[in-house]
Amino acid sequence: MSVDLGVRLLTLRCDALAEASTTTITDLVDYFEADLIYIIEEKLDMRIVSTVERTASCSVVYTRSSAVHTETVDGVTVSIVSSLDFIGGASTASGREIPEDVNYVICDEIQTSADSVTLDVSLDGLDHLARFQNRTDREVTFLTGAMEASYDFVWKADVDDESVRLPIRGLAPTRRQGAPELACISLDSGGRIAVSTTPADKFGLQSLSGVGKGTAPKLARNGYETRDDVAAATEQELREVQGIGESKAQSIRQSAHALSEGCVIRLTDETVPAAEYSPLFIDIETDGLNPSIIWLIGVYDPETDEYVDFIDTEPSRENPGKATREFVAWLASKYDRTSLIAWNGHNFDFKHLSRFIRGHAPEYADYWSNSVFEYDLFDWAVRKDNAILPGRTNRVEDVAEALGHGRDSAAAAVDGKSLAKTIQRLLVSPERARDLDWEAARAYCEADVRELAAVYESIAEATPGHKRASVPADENTTQTGLMDF
Template identity: 50%
Template sequence: MPDEGGADLLALRCDAVAELDEAAVRDALEYFEPALVYVVRESSDGRVVSRVRRAADCPVVAAAGPAEIRTETVGEISFCFAGSTSLLADAPAAGYLVCDDLESTTDAVALEATLAGREAAARYRARSSREPTFLTGALPASYDHVWEAIVDGESVRLPVRGLAPLERSGAAELACLTCGRAGSVAVSSVPADRFGLGALSGVGPTTTRRLRESGYQTRAAVAAASATALSAIDGIGPSTAREIVHSARALSDGRVVRTTADPLPPAGDATPLFVDIETDGLQPTTIPLIGVYDPVRDEYVDFVDTAPSREDPGRATREFVSWLAAEYDAPSLVAWNGRGFDYDHLERFVARYAPEYRAYWRDRVSTYDPYDWAVRRDNAVLPGRTNRLEDVAAALGHDLEGAAAALDGKTFAERLRRLLEASSASEAPAIDWTVVRRYCEADVRELAAVYEAIAAAPIETESSGEKADGSTAEPTQTGLTDF
């Protein structure tokens, strides 16, 4: 829902949700809680649009149909939906202009990119009192680029963001954009098949059908069942039954389900220090921001380089490791997916840009990864629709709020990369470092909350699904919204 951070716009493509039944569509809408739903033009299907409209309790705008202008204002954030760029000459000013005629194409021979509709968008921008952000369902939600155009001899910027579902291996991911007042956009996404009973681990279309035929209509009903009862269903073995029940309990109850007695590291009296880094991509050339939270001191500190450059990309790393060595003799760092990202790059940056601390980092600093412990090592089942930190934290009741909600790590990385590659100050994108620092702090505090929830979760002793009194749950028929 909208807050001081922005308004949530959920973008749907009909073919991505065509296989979802009414219950799953309603579940998706309840999960994202959008202020607006936009059905992009590509693969439009009137039957799917009607199903979405019946399930939604917010405005639903469909790009297909007669070309028209429609405006919606949510939380003081204005959206203008244009069915065609030909209508932009008469379109009212808005913070966000949504039009699927805007599409980027690349000439493979000339190696040149063009933006269809750029001239109309540029004239719309030229007569606007502020710089709008252009959104288009013709491009995926991962698309983020600032185009430039000339109008009456003056240069104008055209920030363009995609709306369409993200194409991943498996199901497409539905994208929900948090649109901020200043034009910033954060993207959250969930695979389209992770709603309804399909949200449960080990449950695909065939198993969904078999569960329903056996009377299990909702995740709550599955959560109340025993693994023994589920394993009696054709095609569901004992190990899959346990996986399904644990997943159902995690999602239905919004809690971590511990499946082993293995202790969550670090063990003993070690104090975990929660860490997160912000970079310019998955193979970073700079780390301009490192955030650290000490739960014992209840103290957050960050190390930021607000003027990052290719010439000195390790400035924040040097400040961080110098502070760490002065404050902690043998620190225990905790990072989400740190084994696959944070620690590899921090070690590389320390070795290259702070070599005097290389021995300290190697011999005195211990690193831990609760994602690796829970997911890769099968010690716990997490309650998010995905195992991304933000999804798990939200499922546990720790949503990002305020300005931090209108930013995501990928968007920041892309802006930082453009800043580093800009040939002049006029070409460099503006980065609000205050917002970025708030986002990093919120991320680190989310990590601490998730870690505490994992540590506090009781071990699931009822692995077979029996209740404490020895009885088992029976299949139940419940309402469509009981998820």
């Protein structure tokens, strides 16, 4: 998963790895290929820290190891600080200073507090951060393991009659149903941050379909300690493990092949969607999962290898359909009939595009209903059990990565959730347009659809009972996403 983008920071909290074996932790560390691993102070368990340190080839840092620890990778400087005092200037002993050229500061004492009576939210350490920001020549982003990786907010404070911005981002695993999701965060020198999360139970043997907390140790006790061990076994051998029957043995072995070899395994001879018309691949960017605006629509035509997008760089709630109108007008003028392919499109892209066309471009509603055919590749492959995909999750970026389609630095500089939150802020305060790098957003959306097309091609070229080999790493298409599937 390596990306040439400053620092790849993997953040771990020990309670998320409490039941992980050494083999599982090794798989986790290898998968993320981080430049730096930060162990969050909360729930610190030195046994797990020791295992991570023995496994990792990069620096492993936690706040108890040093008052201030600084790492620089590809021109990006990150300081890990044990106390707010070292940020605000109360402690400046030798060896405890944060360098002047720092880009990111990590401190787990940074957290929000809510007044139970007034419900007002405050930021612990606001004065410390503001004093530090005020005396630096560049805008520093502050990171904290006290809040989840989904936290993204820009606080403001006044210092000596000057207003300073304090971008705060969380690092802790996000809470979901099932296992917590570990965060790997890409940091560049311009302050752009992309967050990628993966469930903690998608490593080691539990990454295999049908293998949970109960089955994984049974496999290990029978000599199957890695996915490669499972892939090399016959179904009959797997059925000798207690609790694994014929169907489960087949599923586990197929999953092991898909992950170990980076390939798609077709389970049926069902025709891949969009055979009737040449497909176009599409992705939309919004202000959230229940959008009030669609501000960017990207379309990729594999026949011509052309990408086109429709972007609203002045998004507003008064005119939320600008990009939609431009997109559907272009589509109708260029294609009498067409097939659109999206990932989870029935639940998101097509659902909201249809709503926006009815509301903001009603003159094209009949065209959309009668001449545009919608296909959901995720629904076909995963929900309808037509294929086993090689990603640790079924998010399209994970599947494409496993197939050999790595993201370039421009596309990896942002992520969908961060883009959505930035648009939410812009809708409230249009002057904050500088918070968003529009060209990076466009590169991100183009990466989405090109990578979706690559996944489609791999699925289409796989045949039932045969594996579609992963493409060479130099065949470059890219993607990352807003949605979690």
